Amino acid sequence: MGGDYAPSEAVKGVALYLNDDSKTCLIYCIGNEAEIQPLLDSCGIAADPRIKVVHAAQTIGYNEHPTKALKEKPESSIAVGFHLLATGKIHAFISAGNTGAMLVGAMYTIKSIEGVLRPTIPSLVPKLNGANGLLVDVGLNADCKPEQLNQFAILGSAYASNVLQIDNPKVALLNVGEEAEKGNLLCQATYPLLKENTAINFVGNIESRDLFKDKADVIVCDGFTGNIVLKMAESIYEIAAERQLENDSFLSRFHYENYGGTPILGIDKPVIIGHGISNDKAFSNMIIQAEQMIASAFCSKIKSLFKA
Amino acid sequence: MGGDYAPSEAVKGVALYLNDDSKTCLIYCIGNEAEIQPLLDSCGIAADPRIKVVHAAQTIGYNEHPTKALKEKPESSIAVGFHLLATGKIHAFISAGNTGAMLVGAMYTIKSIEGVLRPTIPSLVPKLNGANGLLVDVGLNADCKPEQLNQFAILGSAYASNVLQIDNPKVALLNVGEEAEKGNLLCQATYPLLKENTAINFVGNIESRDLFKDKADVIVCDGFTGNIVLKMAESIYEIAAERQLENDSFLSRFHYENYGGTPILGIDKPVIIGHGISNDKAFSNMIIQAEQMIASAFCSKIKSLFKA
Incomplete structure (x- = not known):
């Protein structure tokens, strides 16, 4: 639900990514199900087995105070995403939403790697x-x-x-x-x-x-x-x-769309923050970026580098 | 004698500047007279009454230590220039030579304005x-x-x-x-x-x-x-x-040539440092810049701004 064109560009980005049949990731689309489902339909990916919609009833706006918003909106897509990541249900979390909330979630829900x-x-x-x-x-x-x-x-x-x-x-x-x-x-x-x-x-x-x-x-x-x-x-x-x-x-x-998003380096799990103006190409590139972070076991490698 | 194409581009820059007949500044060309004179001739400005050649027998190279070079080469074009400026013979000094020597000369021969x-x-x-x-x-x-x-x-x-x-x-x-x-x-x-x-x-x-x-x-x-x-x-x-x-x-x-050079702000008199690769246009622009600093009584205005 984050980004200036949410959730439409995010869904289009997922569709763009899934165009490649060799992709085997499971994409959790976290947000307002009533808004997401018709978009999945119009992109022709509603029945794709690589997609799972996770309903999140709340949204954190751009101008909300990050810490306060995360605490008061446990059903927001960002809070739900960090919860899924922290509990191991997903392996990476991507959002183009409130940058402050993404950083606070990364620091306090996911936490820094020891030694960083x-x-x-x-x-x-x-x-x-x-x-x-x-x-x-x-x-x-x-x-x-x-x-x-x-x-x-x-x-x-x-x-x-x-x-x-x-x-x-x-x-x-x-x-x-x-x-x-x-x-x-x-x-x-x-x-x-x-x-x-x-x-x-x-x-x-x-x-x-x-x-x-x-x-x-x-x-x-x-x-x-x-x-x-x-x-x-x-x-x-x-x-x-x-x-x-x-x-x-x-x-x-x-x-910016060529870069995808910005990973947060030094935290325990892959988190990628997108530009507020992220379009479908940017979202697709962020998924590829997350995939590479997971495939290379990036966070585990950082952990061993910082092991005393 | 400073700059990658010295003294040729400096002389050409003077010629370019003097093309404008309304200019009434007197330009002191400080350097090796034997090298400068033929260049003035070939630019057709040897007889221009707005030019005065001041011989300087030494040159400070790019890699010389600024303080040491200024002390050991009192006959260098940079040392002579600062001497003429400090004693009021000239109103502004321009060089594309050793930047360090220009800064040292500006700080120690010309000095900061009180309060700066x-x-x-x-x-x-x-x-x-x-x-x-x-x-x-x-x-x-x-x-x-x-x-x-x-x-x-x-x-x-x-x-x-x-x-x-x-x-x-x-x-x-x-x-x-x-x-x-x-x-x-x-x-x-x-x-x-x-x-x-x-x-x-x-x-x-x-x-x-x-x-x-x-x-x-x-x-x-x-x-x-x-x-x-x-x-x-x-x-x-x-x-x-x-x-x-x-x-x-x-x-x-x-x-860079469009900018001329960099003035040093906060010192007692106008000093302009040119890029090592300064060409004729850059030199001409530096003279115009110096002219504007003199005409606007820039340094006096700074003095009154910093008067306690």
Whole structure:
């Protein structure tokens, strides 16, 4: 029930995903059954055995206070989803609804993996060579300590290798210069931690001018900086579209629908948060993303990485 | 003698500037006279009464240590330039040479204006409506305190109104959300200072997605964030050029040559630092920029703004 075009685009996204007959996942559609059922019908997937509708009588709006809403609306699609995930009925949970409620649910119902200081959210970065990089954190942690950035590197690297299937991903620190001693105090203190970290393939500092080149696969930064970069990249797509340049093979890749959603890294189970404006393609991509997180046993791998 | 194409592009830039017969500035060309004279000849400006060649026997290279080089090479074009500026022989100094040496000279030979905690460097931001905004700081101060950001707002606003001739410039804080309480600790502490600052027209927070829109004329941030934004914008131009999109009327405005150079705000006299790759157009624009700083008595206005 989350997203500007809910539940219609979510259902269309499920239909798009199920178009591929080789898919064997069971998709739980959580929401108002009376609204969902006719949509499944019109998409021609009402009888698909890979779909199960779970009724949720309540909805959390965009402007509701996350913690309060989750507590007061146990029948909302988000609360029901987290309950199903926590009790092992489903293996991953996706929503384009209230982002705050998704984060609160992830932190308090699913919880962080032991040893993880703070979970983090990454974003894909389209590279000029056609591949994707990963920028982490893009907004969950505005102020960071060096130890957190070092953990984001581990989490991002594990996501890149397991979900994006990048072999031995190159990890870099986003900085204002390439030399080790460059940057603000946070970067100066983080660099040696990354350099000594044997769990990652650290390649040094990267400047934002090289963000779209092939210098790194995983780019680490604090959530304030990452959010500034992410939203600037989004505006580039928007500007390109206004100027009829959105079909350029590189600029078109800045369109949010290609990314699916944002996984929360460092929590116990796969949770993916979609953009409020998610369309069918975005929903379908989020399901594929969740599938890859499940198939690669991503969360178990993170657990073993953080085992003392 | 500074810049990748020195002194040829600098001389060509002077010629370009002097093409306009209404210009009455006297241009001191500081450098190796034996190299400069033939270039003035070939540009047809050797006899122009608005040119004066000042011989400087030494040159500071790109990789030299700034403080050491300035001390050991008093006959370098940068050292001579700062000497002429400090002693009042010239009213503004421009160079595309060693950036570190330019900054050291500005700080120690010219000095900060009393009351200015830290000088700052801004960059022009092309806006979609054709106008230019100003982003400040873009790299001089990686770590900032709220009081510094508040001063950058005053310095940037004064530059926007006096040099860019923007009436009552709108000042905004670069942040990850529009609400007052958003952001990292620095932004949260800076917001109330900007709000209470009667010397500026504060319009609130601005997200990076709105950087190129008309929401603000002066956008304030710490130098780490500003440098990340600046270099990302530069890479957009570079990518656009590679993809034959550089003639797009908006994207073309990201080309450095249109900006001229970066003034250092908060010091006693006008100093402009050019990009190492500065061409004739960039040099000509830097002279125009210096002319506007002199004509508007920019530094005197800053002095009176910071008078206790």
